[in-house]
Amino acid sequence: xxxxxxxxxxxxxxxxxxxxARRTDARVVDVTHDLPRQDVRGAAFWLRFVLxxxxxxxxxxxVDPGVGTDRDAVVVRAGDHLLVGPDNGSLLPxxxxxxxxxxxxxFEWRVEDPASSTFHGxxxxxxxxxxxxxxxxxxxxxxxxxxxxxxxxxxxxEFVDLTLPEPTVRESGADGEVLxxxxxxxxxxxxxxxxxxxxxDEGGPGSITVDGERVPLVSTFAGxxxxxxxVTVGSHGYLECDVNRGRGDEAFDLEPGxxxxxxxxxxx
Amino acid sequence: xxxxxxxxxxxxxxxxxxxxARRTDARVVDVTHDLPRQDVRGAAFWLRFVLxxxxxxxxxxxVDPGVGTDRDAVVVRAGDHLLVGPDNGSLLPxxxxxxxxxxxxxFEWRVEDPASSTFHGxxxxxxxxxxxxxxxxxxxxxxxxxxxxxxxxxxxxEFVDLTLPEPTVRESGADGEVLxxxxxxxxxxxxxxxxxxxxxDEGGPGSITVDGERVPLVSTFAGxxxxxxxVTVGSHGYLECDVNRGRGDEAFDLEPGxxxxxxxxxxx
Amino acid sequence: xxxxxxxxxxxxxxxxxxxxARRTDARVVDVTHDLPRQDVRGAAFWLRFVLxxxxxxxxxxxVDPGVGTDRDAVVVRAGDHLLVGPDNGSLLPxxxxxxxxxxxxxFEWRVEDPASSTFHGxxxxxxxxxxxxxxxxxxxxxxxxxxxxxxxxxxxxEFVDLTLPEPTVRESGADGEVLxxxxxxxxxxxxxxxxxxxxxDEGGPGSITVDGERVPLVSTFAGxxxxxxxVTVGSHGYLECDVNRGRGDEAFDLEPGxxxxxxxxxxx
Numbered sequence: 034x035x036x037x038x039x040x041x042x043x044x045x046x047x048x049x050x051x052x053x054a055r056r057t058d059a060r061v062v063d064v065t066h067d068l069p070r071q072d073v074r075g076a077a078f079w080l081r082f083v084l085x086x087x088x089x090x091x092x093x094x095x096v097d098p099g100v101g102t103d104r105d106a107v108v109v110r111a112g113d114h115l116l117v118g119p120d121n122g123s124l125l126p127x128x129x130x131x132x133x134x135x136x137x138x139x140f141e142w143r144v145e146d147p148a149s150s151t152f153h154g155x156x157x158x159x160x161x162x163x164x165x166x167x168x169x170x171x172x173x174x175x176x177x178x179x180x181x182x183x184x185x186x187x188x189x190x191e192f193v194d195l196t197l198p199e200p201t202v203r204e205s206g207a208d209g210e211v212l213x214x215x216x217x218x219x220x221x222x223x224x225x226x227x228x229x230x231x232x233x234d235e236g237g238p239g240s241i242t243v244d245g246e247r248v249p250l251v252s253t254f255a256g257x258x259x260x261x262x263x264v265t266v267g268s269h270g271y272l273e274c275d276v277n278r279g280r281g282d283e284a285f286d287l288e289p290g291x292x293x294x295x296x297x298x299x300x301x
Numbered sequence: 302x303x304x305x306x307x308x309x310x311x312x313x314x315x316x317x318x319x320x321x322a323r324r325t326d327a328r329v330v331d332v333t334h335d336l337p338r339q340d341v342r343g344a345a346f347w348l349r350f351v352l353x354x355x356x357x358x359x360x361x362x363x364v365d366p367g368v369g370t371d372r373d374a375v376v377v378r379a380g381d382h383l384l385v386g387p388d389n390g391s392l393l394p395x396x397x398x399x400x401x402x403x404x405x406x407x408f409e410w411r412v413e414d415p416a417s418s419t420f421h422g423x424x425x426x427x428x429x430x431x432x433x434x435x436x437x438x439x440x441x442x443x444x445x446x447x448x449x450x451x452x453x454x455x456x457x458x459e460f461v462d463l464t465l466p467e468p469t470v471r472e473s474g475a476d477g478e479v480l481x482x483x484x485x486x487x488x489x490x491x492x493x494x495x496x497x498x499x500x501x502d503e504g505g506p507g508s509i510t511v512d513g514e515r516v517p518l519v520s521t522f523a524g525x526x527x528x529x530x531x532v533t534v535g536s537h538g539y540l541e542c543d544v545n546r547g548r549g550d551e552a553f554d555l556e557p558g559x560x561x562x563x564x565x566x567x568x569x
Numbered sequence: 570x571x572x573x574x575x576x577x578x579x580x581x582x583x584x585x586x587x588x589x590a591r592r593t594d595a596r597v598v599d600v601t602h603d604l605p606r607q608d609v610r611g612a613a614f615w616l617r618f619v620l621x622x623x624x625x626x627x628x629x630x631x632v633d634p635g636v637g638t639d640r641d642a643v644v645v646r647a648g649d650h651l652l653v654g655p656d657n658g659s660l661l662p663x664x665x666x667x668x669x670x671x672x673x674x675x676f677e678w679r680v681e682d683p684a685s686s687t688f689h690g691x692x693x694x695x696x697x698x699x700x701x702x703x704x705x706x707x708x709x710x711x712x713x714x715x716x717x718x719x720x721x722x723x724x725x726x727e728f729v730d731l732t733l734p735e736p737t738v739r740e741s742g743a744d745g746e747v748l749x750x751x752x753x754x755x756x757x758x759x760x761x762x763x764x765x766x767x768x769x770d771e772g773g774p775g776s777i778t779v780d781g782e783r784v785p786l787v788s789t790f791a792g793x794x795x796x797x798x799x800v801t802v803g804s805h806g807y808l809e810c811d812v813n814r815g816r817g818d819e820a821f822d823l824e825p826g827x828x829x830x831x832x833x834x835x836x837x
Binding site: 334358 | 577578579580581582583584586587588590591597606607634635636637638684685686687688691692
């Protein structure tokens with residue numbers, strides 16, 4: 034199986050599907066082509082969220098603001114999964130989630146003379162994903178050979194790494210950051226729900242302050258009336274600022290990168 | 302075959318595709334993930350329109366404004382099709398269309414401790430769809446057993462039902478309602494084209510009044526000039542208020558739920 | 570393999586997927602359903618760009634502003650590919666790209682009494698694509714027979730043709746036209762990059778004037794600072810007016826059909 038993810042919208046991903054169909058009979062599954070545009074960190078967040086749901090696969094994921102510069106291309110081995118994309122850090126957070134207790138291994142190559150300097154999804158990464166997929170099962174000696182069969186691929190420790198920012202957690206709260214805003218307008222932060230004294234539906238605090246304003250802390254959107262603001266622990270495990278049947282990003286005035294301060298102590 | 306439909310936009314449906322790929326080799330076909338957001342009735346309209354085009358399949362369809370409340374989950378058997386989703390009525394109009402002369406049978410279970418209280422598409426319905434699919438062909442004794450293998454699944458008559466609203470039809474017209482607005486801006490009503498004295502291309506009236514204003518009644522968009530308003534019978538069989546190469550919802554000031562009065566009598 | 574392309578957005582394409590799934594086990598790959606709406610020329614541009622990436626396939630492509638009029642339906646044989654869609658010219662530019670040195674052959678039939686006069690994607694073209702696919706491999710005598718098995722299909726020379734407009738090229742520049750604006754806001758013209766005295770990364774001019782204003786001519790978006798305007802040769806081979814991490818159509822005030830004058834001579 035090969036999965037495809039990008040920020041290309043439409044119709045560019047179709048060119049990648051064609052390139053793959055010419056080179057492999059692998060089942061191809063689109064993850065999404067609406068990753069946050071040219072946002073390496075946002076892409077890393079979503080890929081870390083969704084790729085672990087898949088069985089072992091080759092994941093071709095291209096959010097690539099540096100396309101056409103001299104950034105390299107990488108294949109990352111993570112457990113039984115392989116990730117293919119640009120060397121800009123976007124693949125490392127999902128790779129760590131996929132690799133479990135092991136460290137991901139990064140193989141890197143220099144992109145020489147692609148057909149275009151603006152569409153490496155078609156010209157570099159889709160062909161590489163097909164090549165890797167047609168090799169031996171990932172995680173075996175044979176697949177290492179297959180990786181080496183890509184021009185100039187060698188394991189490296191000098192790749193671009195990325196770690197999603199950690200919040201500052203205190204007994205009574207946390208200072209965090211909005212990582213992404215989803216299609217529903219939910220502003221998803223980097224503060225894990227596990228930092229709460231208890232989950233909302235198991236005796237946790239009934240409310241929380243967000244940047245000084247008190248908001249219900251509930252286990253589900255339906256815990257407040259339509260149009261009302263709320264904080265909940267989303268399906269990714271992080272605190273998010275939402276509105277039931279509305280847009281949290283607008284109601285809280287939050288966008289990716291914005292700081293957000295939560296307080297759950299009684300002092301507000 | 303398993304089909305997927307939701308109002309999740311992107312990238313949440315990818316998590317459902319991953320869950321399915323881990324559990325079954327079934328062919329997975331996306332219906333759409335842009336169903337009208339949190340609109341149970343709109344979802345029912347579109348599912349009733351599109352699912353009958355498919356061969357026998359398991360249809361996993363999740364438009365679920367009550368996620369995280371104590372609403373139950375259902376599997377609906379409808380002819381050779383099975384539908385899986387929340388117990389909110391959205392599956393019943395398509396199930397009746399799929400079941401033909403028979404009544405759909407509803408099997409229901411209580412959702413216990415899912416991994417999240419906000420993403421049952423991933424945590425409840427996709428796994429249930431895979432489980433049902435891996436059973437015997439729908440409609441056989443074996444598939445009934447397989448349904449029962451889901452925790453606490455039993456046939457019920459106490460499910461949430463939904464019937465799309467019927468128009469009031471008179472000899473000279475009909476009082477109806479807009480059910481959905483499609484991507485093109487066509488405002489689709491609940492008034493069947495069969496209520497017209499004759500189809501527009503077979504001697505039917507050449508015009509119709511919409512809320513008191515006379516508009517051409519034509520068999521195709523191209524029956525009026527670009528930018529002009531029209532009423533036609535859409536591919537779903539209902540009267541819709543459109544603009545050739547424009548947006549009918551804006552030109553007629555209509556949105557889902559809006560009342561609309563058609564008159565085809567000479568008295569206007 | 571059958572590919573699907575349209576300007577239908579969502580959820581109409583699902584009906585086409587269902588129709589295909591009922592009639593064939595062929596692998597179905599969505600190209601895109603966000604082709605420029607009711608823009609035959611824009612559709613032709615994108616189809617010519619993306620279909621040549623695919624292996625031999627039946628391509629069902631429906632951008633059809635004339636649906637419901639008496640326009641005919643066509644199957645176009647182009648090399649080892651077959652294209653199915655309305656007789657409005659949209660299939661000819663991609664067919665010529667797919668046919669290589671040969672001429673495409675056009676087979677035409679009159680659409681009689683379809684189930685709807687507004688959704689021929691479901692009622693005419695998807696069934697025809699399935700029928701053609703279930704025939705012999707394209708390009709053989711058997712497939713010609715299969716084509717003839719469609720009602721009233723016969724080769725014709727009286728189809729609607731379409732040629733994308735050619736620019737006027739001078740030694741010091743070119744007068745062209747914007748053909749499409751992509752999802753990123755890049756305004757893509759009909760001026761081939763090969764008209765430049767040399768490519769931007771091989772000693773070509775470092776700047777170019779667009780409608781009299783001087784703009785950097787670079788080989789990649791990253792060649793200018795974020796927010797800055799640029800001209801580059803896109804992955805389709807044509808000059809496009811872009812903004813690094815922004816929208817070129819807005820910054821240059823260009824839309825499909827707009828004239829654009831490039832000058833690369835020193836006289837500006």
